[in-house]
Amino acid sequence: MFSLKKLSPTITDMIRFDHSHVLVSFHQYTADAKPKVKKALAETIASALEIHATLEEELFYPAVRNIDSGEPVLLKSVPEHNEMRRLIGELRATAPTDVRHDQLVQQLMRDVIHHVADEETVLLPQAERLLSKDRLSELGADMTRRRIELAGPKAGKLALDTAVGFSGSTAAWTLGIVGALAAATLLSRKAKPA
Ligand SMILES: [Fe+2]
Ligand SMILES: [Fe+2]
Numbered sequence: 001m002f003s004l005k006k007l008s009p010t011i012t013d014m015i016r017f018d019h020s021h022v023l024v025s026f027h028q029y030t031a032d033a034k035p036k037v038k039k040a041l042a043e044t045i046a047s048a049l050e051i052h053a054t055l056e057e058e059l060f061y062p063a064v065r066n067i068d069s070g071e072p073v074l075l076k077s078v079p080e081h082n083e084m085r086r087l088i089g090e091l092r093a094t095a096p097t098d099v100r101h102d103q104l105v106q107q108l109m110r111d112v113i114h115h116v117a118d119e120e121t122v123l124l125p126q127a128e129r130l131l132s133k134d135r136l137s138e139l140g141a142d143m144t145r146r147r148i149e150l151a152g153p154k155a156g157k158l159a160l161d162t163a164v165g166f167s168g169s170t171a172a173w174t175l176g177i178v179g180a181l182a183a184a185t186l187l188s189r190k191a192k193p194a
Helices: 011-028 035-067 072-092 099-130 133-164 168-191
Strands: none
Touching (some): 011 099, 011 133, 035 099, 035 133, 072 099
16 A cells, blocks of 8 residues: 555654754854844754754654663753753844854854764664664654644745755655645635635
8 A cells, every 4th residue: 555654754864854954054154144144044043953853852762762762872862952942042032243143153053063963973873773664764754744733834845845855766755745735835825814
């Protein structure tokens, strides 16, 4: 039987994609950018990180905890997310014209690079060694579903960016999710009063 779950990209590839995507946004942030651009980039980075952290905490970390609950990288992951959330709160409360805004973005970038390096060199390979490909794809499908819920009104664009980032072997899955999102967007437009 046709199964969207088995065609979904794996949760580990989706996590890698999110990491690359947020690093691109960090690279676009330059000290000489206009304040409006700085604030927009900071918000793109902040919301991407918040959604990513929640998805990992709800779906990926519990799966890793099941196979190795004592892994030191896993144990420090949630405290690191919480520190990141604290920095994001401070960043949102800081004017983009304040030099502190640049410093906070840089500090956040440094923390995120360290955290991502730990995930990509320890947790993701470990999950890929110990969980089946089907299970990883199933978790990937769960992650997409939850991402759409968390992103709310931004769901279409965010999920589309993520889905379109995958190519080749996952083309069928990508077309499926893009089609579903297009339908959902049309429905929500229709539902709005004129
Ligand atoms: Fe993380
Ligand atoms: Fe991550």
